[in-house]
Amino acid sequence: MRNPVLNIRNVTKHFGAVKALTNVSFSLSRGEIHALCGENGAGKSTLMNIIAGVLQPDEGEIVLEGKTVKIGSPAAAQSLGLGLVHQEIALCPDASVAENIFMATTSRQRSLLMNYRKLEREAQDVMNRLAPIDVRRKVGDLPISSQQLVEIAKALTLDCRVLIFDEPTAALTEAETRILFEIIRGLKTNGISIIYISHRMAEIFDLCDRVTVLRDGHHVSTEPVADLKPDDVVRLMVGREITQLYPPKQPAGERSHEVVLSVRALGDDHRFDCVNIELMKGEILGIGGLIGSGRTEIAEGICGLRPITSGEILIHGEPQAIRNYADAVNAGLVYLSEDRKGSGVFLDLSIAQNISVLNLDALTGRLGLIDAGAEATLASDFARKLNIRMGSVDAPVSSLSGGNQQKVAIAKQLAVQPKVIVMDEPTRGIDVGAKSEIHTLLRELASSGIGIIVISSELPELLGLCDRVIVIREGTVAGELDAEAMSEEAVIRLASGVNAQNLQNRLASEDAA
Amino acid sequence: MLAETMGTTAVRAPSWKRLGSMREAGLVAIILALCIAMSFASPHFLTLGNFRAMLMSFSVEGIVVVGMTILLIVGGIDLAVGSVVCFAMVLSGSLFLAGLDPWSASLIGILASALIGAVMGFFVTVVGLNHFITSLAGMVIVRGLCLIITKGTPLSLFTLPPAFKAVGQGSFHGLPYVIIIFVAVVVLFDFLLRRATALRKVFYTGSNEKAALYSGIRTNYVKFWVTVLCSTLAGFAGVIYMSRFGAATPTFGVGMELNIIAAAVIGGASLNGGSGTILGAILGIALLSVVTSSLVLLNVSVYWQDMIKGCILLGAVSIDHFLHKRKAS
Incomplete structure (x- = not known):
């Protein structure tokens, strides 16, 4: 085995009572493109956020080129040469492409004034490797796929030893994806190590050298891509016992x-x-x-x-x-x-007021007034039917647990039959x-x-x-x-x-x- | 077993408990405590005359507070109310001086105020500006209109007929009409805000606009009409001021908006929308009025009064924020 650049040893991470990662180990060789796979919630993002300094592990250690390191912040990760291309675009929409590309480097720079002409020239050079996007344009004016390319260009300027791509092609066209792949292969020949997260089997098998599969926060396997078929990866990602019990389905004959x-x-x-x-x-x-x-x-x-x-x-x-x-x-x-919380319930309004929102017309009597008694009865009926655990129907929805809030949201829908x-x-x-x-x-x-x-x-x-x-x-x-x-x-x-x-x-x- | 019972008996809390948990009860307690303390500190405080003067002093502003509270609940704010009060006053006044009867002149003044609200509502809902900026511009523009209408000089309206002056100056068996109108407006809107379907939509929109939209409520329509309502009530207040003072000054009501917003916020209205009550807001303005009256009776310099009122606002909002945070955690 070639000497690993990055070694994650026995990392565990909790979020409250939930174990997002359990004893996960992972190693990345120099000049390797390493795919990371797993279902939603398997722990990929948690692991990447630990490497990028966004999260701190509860247990375990990170070894970078033989030295144990502590990555306390994204800035620390960058100065160690660890870069992350975010899946969700994290750019300033009101700033120009050039300013965005050099956001990380300018924040480290000590001089008082910015040399805009130099900045634009350098940014354009980097950008041109990916796509001919004018770096003086505002990021907010660009389509999503171009923004994704800016995000990638930003990472390329960081002079990284390790670059993480989190589903970079989600917003890209096929042509743009091909260009990106060429660039990633170019990085690889320059000895840069890549972690590539994707759901798309075709990309993984086209681009990557090895693949690591995570499942429910555990490391499942790491294999060379050449030894596997797409079906094998899918099976490794899933291979879980369904432990939860579900209500019986419709009998086939009665459909x-x-x-x-x-x-x-x-x-x-x-x-x-x-x-x-x-x-x-x-x-x-x-x-x-x-x-x-x-x-x-x-x-x-x-x-x-x-x-x-x-x-x-x-x-x-x-x-x-x-x-x-x-x-x-x-x-x-x-x-x-x-x-x-964003668009389902009204947190600071009462349970009764939430349940009645779609049904106001039916509760409105003469003179355009709400029949408060009928409103409370409606809410009480649904609270009983749906077993909403609460103090009274006048309590704000914010006082309920997540599950009971969701029941209120469902009751709201049921109220209109x-x-x-x-x-x-x-x-x-x-x-x-x-x-x-x-x-x-x-x-x-x-x-x-x-x-x-x-x-x-x-x-x-x-x-x-x-x-x-x-x-x-x-x-x-x-x-x-x-x-x-x-x-x-x-x-x-x-x-x-x-x-x-x-x-x-x-x-x-x-x-x- | 206990949890089971609690889960299945979904009843309303008893009414005394709901009353007790209200923020209004706290304000009443503070006002009462202040009144008791003041009755020892000054022999003039606990007199019918002083109470009548205090009530008169905040009655007309109280009508504006009603509109502002509803606007705050929908998530808006109106910095132009002071200007609009003045605008209704000077427009009606100059129409009267031009020969129109005062009742028609007042009606036109109120309708013109509603129109100002409609223009601001247009900029908020159709153009998509926020309430703060729109009404900040409105405040300056409408104040400008007042100066244009009056050419900068106060209008003297001592020729107003006695029947019209009676609205602002007269009383019914010793109870001033102003106070009767104020109480009627408060009771009406407090009731409507609790019970009317149209005003319930104000809460939904202010609490979570997206969820309201997803519930089929036309939130822009709601925001537009609440903006109009707030300006209309300000115009109504302006006309009452005209009757009460028998004059119209183009600089009347400068800074009034801040007092009104402070009252609504002390009374529990949230600047983020979704919460607030008329009763609370009225108690808020009552508190500010009692404080002002106390400071006058205690011979505190008028220069100190604004600062003290500002501190009360900051204190009230901080306590509220602290209580909310504790409840959330």
Whole structure:
């Protein structure tokens, strides 16, 4: 084995009671491109943030070129030659490209005045290696893919020994991806070591030398890419026992063929196109896909929260004109946001006031006044039905636990007696007990005849809860999985396009033959 | 077992408990304590005349506080209220001097104030500026209008008919009409804010605009009309001032907005929107008024008064912030 540049030894990290990393070791050789894989929540980001100085490990040590180091801050990481290209773009939108590229180096510089001409010239040189973007332009005016390239250019100026790329191609076109790969290979020949995080098997197998798989905060394996197939990596990522118990699914014989919701050729000219979905009465339909695949946008499009440009939406066979969310609610279609605190509940208002928000018209009597008694009764009824643990319906929602807040958000939707509920990440950030209560609740609602669509990044939830799963990739339906075909591997394959890759390979070999 | 019972019996808290937990109770206690202390310190404090004077002094401002509180709840703010009070006053006054009857002149003054609110509402909701900047510009522009209308000189309105002057100066069985109007406005809006569907949407919008939008509430529509309401109430107050003083000065109401915002904030309105009550805001302005009256009776120099009021505001908001933080953790 070549001598490692970076050695992570037995690192453990807790967040409160949650163990994000358990005894993880990882080593990076000089001039190597090392892929890091794992599902959402496997611990990739935690590990990278430890290397980049954003987080401190609870146990374990980091050895850089034979010396044990302590990386106390991002600035310390940079001065040690460890650079991170963030997945979420971390640039100043009001500053120019040049200023952004040299943000880290200017903060270290001791001179009083900035030499803008020199700065712009050097920035342009770096930028030109990636794409001809004028460095005098404001970052905020650039499209996302160009911003991602600026983020990469910024990392290239840091003179790093180790560079971490966290899903750098998520926002890039294929041509830009190819240029990036050339640059990464160039860095490799200059002896720089790369950690490459990606969900896309094709990229990993195209670019990387070795691959390390993390699962549930544990190191699973590190192998040369040449010894593996994409399917093997997927299996290593998943290979977990499903320990959580889910409510029983619809028995196969009793499935209804009555269509509640039908989405036909829905598109918005931007994030999704030609989406077809059919939801049957009494079923829970799962929607899977990677973050950024367009799952949430499609849900927002169906519910009138995002303008659509093509396609139609039918409820019980009736075409619906949904221009805004109020139209959707009137049509019996409600949406529960993935961002509970940001757009789901009103934290400083009371439980009763939260539950009644969609239903105000029904509670309003003559003179435009709210019937306070009826409002309290409505809230009490739902609190009992959903087992919301609280003091009184007048208490603010902020006084409840996450799981109970989510129940309030669900009660809010149920108060208008919807025909279809679309839930984005219904159990994100909720503890296990409350989670299974919400799962049971959703199953009961489905059995009572309400159509339910659940979007989830958690594969066990998607597979354990749903009767059928649709997987979204790049803004369209990549495939549908029914009862027997449903497995974590199948979902990951569809979501990351492994099948398409196989197909391409096959076509390529046929061409060659 | 206990948890089970608690989870399934979802009832409203008893009304005395809700009353006790209110911030208003604390303010009442502070005001009472101050009054008791003052009654020992000054023989003139605990007299009917002094109480009537205090009540009169904040009644008209109190009408403006009502509008400001509702605007703060929606997450806005209006720095132009002092200017708008003055604008309604000088516009109605000059229309009266031009020969219009005072009632029609007042109605036009109030409607013109509403129009100013509508213009500011337009800039906030359609153009997308924030309330602070929009109303800061509004404050200066409307003050300019006052100076243009009056050419900078006070209007003398001693020819106002007695029936109109009675609104601001007269009383009903010893109770001034101003106080009756003030109490009516407060009771009406306090009730509406607790019960009216339209005003409930103000809370939703101010508490979490995105969630309100996701609940099908047209938040821009709500913000527009609340901005109009605040200016309209300011205009209404301006007309009452005109009746009360029998004069209209183009510099009247300079700095009034700060007193009004301070009162609403002391009364529990949050500058982040989503919370506040009319009763609390009125108690806030009552507290400021009692303090002012006390300082006068104690012969404290008028130069000290603003500073002391500022310290009270800072103290009240700090205590609130501290209590909130503790509750959150």
